[in-house]
Amino acid sequence: MTSRTGRTAVSGGPLLLGVRHHGPGSARAVLAALDHARPSAVLVEGPPEGDALLPLAAHGRMRPPVALLAHAVDDPGRAAFWPMADFSPEWVAIRWASAHGVPVRFVDLPAAHSLALTEPKEDGAEDGRGIDPIGVLAEAAGYDDPERWWEDVVEHRAEDGPPADPRDPFATLAEAMTALREAYGDGGHPQDAVREACMRLQLRAARKEFGDDVAVVCGAWHVPALHTRTTVAADRALLKGMPKVRTELTWVPWTHRRLARHSGYGAGIESPGWYGHLFGAPDRPVERWMTKVAGLLRDTDRTVSSADVIEAVGLAGTLAALRGRPAVGLTEATDAVRAVMCEGSDVPLALVRDRLVVGETLGEVPETAPAVPLQRDLDRQQRTLRLRPEAGRRELDLDLRKDTDAARSRLLHRLRLLEVHWGEPVAGRGSTGTFRESWRLHWEPELYVRIAEAGVWGTTVLGAATARAETDAVSAPSLAGVTALAEQCLLAGLSEALPVVMRALADRAALDADVGHLADALPALARSLRYGDVRSTDTAALGEVAVGLAERVCVCLPPACTGLDADAALEAHRRVDGVHTAVGLLADTAGADGLPERWAGVLRKLAGRDAVAGVVRGRAARLLLDGGRLAESEAALLMGLALSPGSAPADAAAWIEGFVGGAAGGGLLLVHDERLLALVDTWLTGVPAEAFTDVLPLLRRTFSAYEPGARRALGELVRRGPDPGRAHDESVPAAPGFGEGLDEGRADAVVPVLRLLLGTGAPAGPGTDG
Known part of the structure; x- marks a missing residue:
């Protein structure tokens, strides 16, 4: 040597x-x-x-x-x-x-x-x-x-x-x-x-x-x-x-x-999963690998037989020999799996790579290993709540009326406040009420570093989250930041931090004169008030601040919505929506007497001022209509004014977007009220050719968000040709099936059928067979 x-x-x-x-x-x-x-x-x-x-x-x-x-x-x-x-x-x-x-x-x-x-x-x-x-x-x-x-x-x-x-x-x-x-x-x-x-x-x-x-x-x-x-x-x-x-x-x-x-x-x-298999397989590694793959594919309801496994093993060996390799490698094994077990498709093959070639194995460390105190406390809570870390992503649905689920929710929210993002809130599949929460959990090793970083705030998750919230409340750069923090404190059950956060919130709200900041802050506060019952938290102080903010917004918002460019108008549209939702949540709060009526007055001002951006005027009119504070005839009048020949096409298109745009249910509104559809149709067919290309992007954005069924129904109505005179003559519907009021005769014919379906019996009489 x-x-x-x-x-x-x-x-x-x-x-x-x-x-x-x-x-x-x-x-x-x-x-x-x-x-x-x-x-x-x-x-x-x-x-x-x-x-x-x-x-x-x-x-x-x-x-x-x-x-x-x-x-x-x-x-x-x-x-x-x-x-x-x-x-x-x-x-x-x-x-x-x-x-x-x-x-x-x-x-x-x-x-x-x-x-x-x-x-x-x-x-x-x-x-x-x-x-x-x-x-x-x-x-x-x-x-x-x-x-x-x-x-x-x-x-x-x-x-x-x-x-x-x-x-x-x-x-x-x-x-x-x-x-x-x-x-x-x-x-x-x-x-x-x-x-x-x-x-x-x-x-x-x-x-x-x-x-x-x-x-x-x-x-x-x-x-x-x-x-x-x-x-x-x-x-x-x-x-x-x-x-x-x-x-x-x-x-x-x-x-x-x-x-x-x-x-x-x-x-x-x-390919750590493949390497782990090679190291752990005492003999016949290819046969054992193909058996693993077959088991995985069978678990996903794919048909893989023992003959398929035998054929895949043989094909892998043949490929290795043709390629001059000393033994079957991952490439040959993968090609054989694709051809035999996946029928040439890369879709199931991607699952094999994710689950087996890479793998989701999570190691384990004994409790005697050194750890920062915060990690120790988190480990204890994970065991108590039966919420162990897992390498793969998984969904977790919580019912906050149950003590264990409520404690899990508080732990996950506290960790998020500490920037340990083990769980991310997601839209739940079931109820959207405040008693339900859905999370997507995914534990990664880097979270141990985040926990070590968070250890400077305290030795327990509760203590660290409380200290972090109190510090962030003082240093938050904006009013919206403090309101978001208040919401986090309620979700995380940080009762000791809440007074500090509320003082900071009240101070910021009193000094901030920007109505945009106030409008941005209000929805989070209103949402937070809903957590009082389910999370057993006293929200009286929060409600007082929220009502005060709402009153200031009612006074300051109308002037702030005038003279806006297109981008600022969309931002104002978003704020009007947020404040409207918040006012609805605050209606039963102490000190909020008359707030819904005052807000309705604000919407009327916005809907009737020509200086207000079209998208904001249209949205205000729609909110009044949906809330029963604007008659259908008044809505038609406002639309007629907005779409009159004297209005700029771009401003008229923006009004339409605000009134019937996107996810606001405008498609169904137009389907069931042909007067409004006729007004839109008449205006659209009268837009000059040179202005049509300017308004087309707004209209496309408005109508493309409708559900396919609503779009089909609107297309059918337009194809039949609604009568423009319907907007002026309310006594005659433009097309069969549409009318201003209730057709009592047709409604009575449905009642017996409904009684049969509900099991209440159908009395004899006219229409029973219908």
Whole structure:
């Protein structure tokens, strides 16, 4: 054994086992080499501060994938992960050392230095400067896919039988890495020189303590640097003066999905589920894989027979032989699954990739692992409420009248206030009342960092959320921000924070003269009042502030809606809708006597002022009509004025959008009131050609939002040709089936049928058979 690196290392000195992080072939090779060499100590790439946590790897409740999490004490957002799966060579080495009573230590740059050197990057940001050693070797071997090359030369090496000396493959890989280092230097990773100097110093210390009979498991890229002869002084010089921060480390659960990203070691893998299968399958891995795939597809009601499994296994083997591969790889297995079990469709194949190739496995860490107090409290509540974290997304429907569901809701809202977004509220499938809530839960490992960051606010979820709310109330930049915070406090049950938030709200509301800010703040306050009964919260102070805001809005809103451009008019339209809804919610609040009537007066002012933007005038008229405060004849008169020849076409189109636009139910209104439809039709057919292109976008936006049934009915009515005179002669309907009032004769004919359907019996008499 005469190579410049690996061979010499194998025959004498420390055993340098260069690996690919998260590689099952590397993991099996490491296990075989350790069993063969029986070293007196094992050194693993990782932060030395984690040495105290290594005994937990042998704990019965420690189940990979897991990650070593390091974060700065004074800046928890500055954090790093070292993830490990059961097929990671580092994890295999740690477990081997624990099982054989051999000392095991981490050797790399301390996290205190690496975190101090790390500049926070935007999520998903990649450096992009460094080379990919595996990619370079694959290209040199004539492969266009590094993953496929690695599978052929490493993962499937067992197909040819184990080597005579389990250490030989590491020597061969070390030679290749030495050639790469000679050609590419640091490979675009200048910080590696500091890391490798630190590794050499720690390796020297281990050799001094345990002798040369030590094994080092690290990225293959670092092996040549560890074998390089340098002086202690030179290595220490590289580390001199490095910045440093106080750090804390712990184990946290990880997921296969997170292993598929480039994080931690910077060695994300595309198929952690497949690699886990290869590592865990004792024999016949292809047959076992196809059986897994068949089971998954059957669970989704696809028909997959045993014959399909046999055929897929045979096809995968044939493809591997045709492509000159030593064994079936993921590509061949996937192609066979697509052709045989998915009938050529990529839709079920996407499910296979998501559930099996990548996987949703979530690791587990024992309760004895160190954690910040806030994490401990959250763990306790998760167990109490039977709300355990899960890697996959799932829907959670809550009935707030039940104590457990109400407590779950408060916990999720408190975490959201702390920016720990484990759950996101979603529109529920059932009731839309205040007693129902629906959430989409998705636990990600990064949430442990968010919890560590939130730990500065308190040691319990309740205490931290209360402190955060009180601080945010004082520093909120706008009135709307304080009102949103008040709503959050009620949802989260933060009774101690609510007085502070209410004082800040009252102060902001008293000083803010911008009616837009007041109108934006009012809906959140009104919604919050609904939570009093179901959440047993005293909302009297909130109601007082909300009514005061509503009174000010009634006074200030009409002048603020005049002289607006198109964008500002749409914003005013939105605010009018929000205030209208809020007034309805405030109607029964103490001190709100007469508020609905005052608001109706505001709407009448808006509907009748020519200086108000058309979309706002139209919306005000519609709200009055829906509320029974505007007769149909008055609505027709307002529409006639808005669509008169003297009105600009763009302003008239905006009025139509406000009156019958979008989700406001305008389609059904026009279907059942032909007078209004006739007015719109008459105006539209009279728009000059040169103005039509200007109003078309507004009209398209208005009518395209209607339900398909409403659009079809309107098209049929227009095709039949409603009589424009209907708008003036209310005694004759323009088309059969439409009229101003109730047709009592036709209604009476329906009553007996309804009685039969309801089981109340049908009395004899005219119309009974109808």
